[in-house]
Amino acid sequence: MLPANILVVDDGESVGEVISSILSAEGYLCRPCSTATEALEVLHGRADFHLMLSDLMMPHADGLGMLRKVSLSYPDMPIILVTAVDDVSTAVDAIHCGAYDYLRKPFHRQALLASVRRALEHQHLKRQNREYQTMLESLVADRTQQLTRALGDLERSYDVTLQALGAALDLRDAETEGHSQRVTAYSSALARTMRLPEEMVRVIARGAFLHDIGKIAIPDSILRKPGPLTDEETAVMREHCLIGYRMLSRIPFLRGPSEIVYAHQERFDGTGYPRGLKGGQIPLGARIFAIADTLDAMTSDRPYRLALPPAAARQEIERWSGLQFDPDIASIFLRMPEHLWGELREQISLGASGLLLPSPGHANQQFTVGSAAFS
Structure with missing residues (x-):
C-alpha cells in the first residue's frame, strides 16, 4: 500500500516541523503549510491528500471556518485539529464543523500516531463502504435488469398461451x-x-x-x-x-x-x-x-x-x-x-x-x- 499523504497546517513552524518529523518517521508523506490560505491553495492544486492536521487558532484565519470549507469540499478527507485551546465547547464545535478528532497541545507522540492511524483507518473504511455500496447498486441494477427480462419473457409466454386459447375458441x-x-x-x-x-x-x-x-x-x-x-x-x-x-x-x-x-x-x-x-x-x-x-x-x-x-x-x-x-x-x-x-x-x-x-x-x-x- 502506498504511504498516506498528510497535509500539516500550523502557523508555528516549529510545531509543524515536529508533527511532520514524527509522521515522516512512520513512513507518511507530509506537506507542511503555515497559513490557512496556503493550505487551501495546496488542496485546490492536488486532491490526493488522505488526511489533514490543522491548528485551530491561526493569525488572520477562522479555524472553524476553514474547517467547514475543507470538510464540505473534501468530505472523504478526515481532519484532526491540533490546538492549545483547552475548551470542551470548542472541541464540540470542531466536531460539528467536520473534524474527525481533536488533539490538545502539548500532545504525546503516541497520542498523535494513534489519532492519525484511527483517522486513516476511518477513511479507508469509508472508501471501502462506498465501493461496496457502488458494487451492490451495480449488482442490484444488473439483477433487476435480468428480472425485468425474465418477467418480460414470462409475460410473452403467457400471451402465447392466451393466443392458443383464443385460437381454440375460434375453431369452435x-x-x-x-x-x-x-x-x-x-x-x-x-x-x-x-x-x-x-x-x-x-x-x-x-x-x-x-x-x-x-x-x-x-x-x-x-x-x-x-x-x-x-x-x-x-x-x-x-x-x-x-x-x-x-x-x-x-x-x-x-x-x-x-x-x-x-x-x-x-x-x-x-x-x-x-x-x-x-x-x-x-x-x-x-x-x-x-x-x-x-x-x-x-x-x-x-x-x-x-x-x-x-x-x-x-x-x-x-x-x-x-x-x-x-x-x-x-x-x-x-x-x-x-x-x-x-x-x-x-x-x-x-x-x-x-x-x-x-x-x-x-x-x-x-x-x-x-x-x-x-x-
Whole structure:
C-alpha cells in the first residue's frame, strides 16, 4: 500500500516541523503549510491528500471556518485539529464543523500516531463502504435488469398461451373468427385514450381477448345452432361468463382479466347478466369492453346481414349511452376519430397477433379527447 499523504497546517513552524518529523518517521508523506490560505491553495492544486492536521487558532484565519470549507469540499478527507485551546465547547464545535478528532497541545507522540492511524483507518473504511455500496447498486441494477427480462419473457409466454386459447375458441365458433383480436385492439385503444395506466391496459386487453373463453364448455348443439335458442338453451349459453371466470380466476396473472370475463355481459342500467350489476359495480374493463364488443359486432358480417359502417355503430352506442353503456366512456369513444377502428381492423386482417396491442402512442398521438377520473 502506498504511504498516506498528510497535509500539516500550523502557523508555528516549529510545531509543524515536529508533527511532520514524527509522521515522516512512520513512513507518511507530509506537506507542511503555515497559513490557512496556503493550505487551501495546496488542496485546490492536488486532491490526493488522505488526511489533514490543522491548528485551530491561526493569525488572520477562522479555524472553524476553514474547517467547514475543507470538510464540505473534501468530505472523504478526515481532519484532526491540533490546538492549545483547552475548551470542551470548542472541541464540540470542531466536531460539528467536520473534524474527525481533536488533539490538545502539548500532545504525546503516541497520542498523535494513534489519532492519525484511527483517522486513516476511518477513511479507508469509508472508501471501502462506498465501493461496496457502488458494487451492490451495480449488482442490484444488473439483477433487476435480468428480472425485468425474465418477467418480460414470462409475460410473452403467457400471451402465447392466451393466443392458443383464443385460437381454440375460434375453431369452435367460426362465425366470430377474429372477433377476440379486434375487441382486444379496440378496448386497448379506448383504454389508452382514457389515459389509463399501461398495466391496466394490458389487463383489459387480456380480459377482452378471453371474454368468451367460457364458451369452450358450451355444447356444440347450442353454440352452433343456426336458429334461435330456446329459453333453456339461452340459460345454458349465459353460463359461459361464470365458466370463463372460474377457468381464469385460478391463474394468478389472469385474476384481473377474469373479472372482465365474468362481467362482460352486464349493462350499465343493471339489466345485464349474470349478476345484474349496475353502473360503477361493473368493472371498468368490462364497461370499456361493452363498447368495443358492440362496435365489432355491428361492423362485422353476420349470416343474417352484412357489416354495417362504423357510423351506424357510433349512432347505436350514442343511443344506448347510459343504458347499455357507461355514458362517460361512450362520450370519449364518440370523440375518437372514426378512421382509427378501420385501421385497427385492417391490422388484424393482415395477420397481427391476437394480443397485439396498439402502440402506446397510436391513440394518444393522433388525437386527444381529454382525461377524467375513472373507477
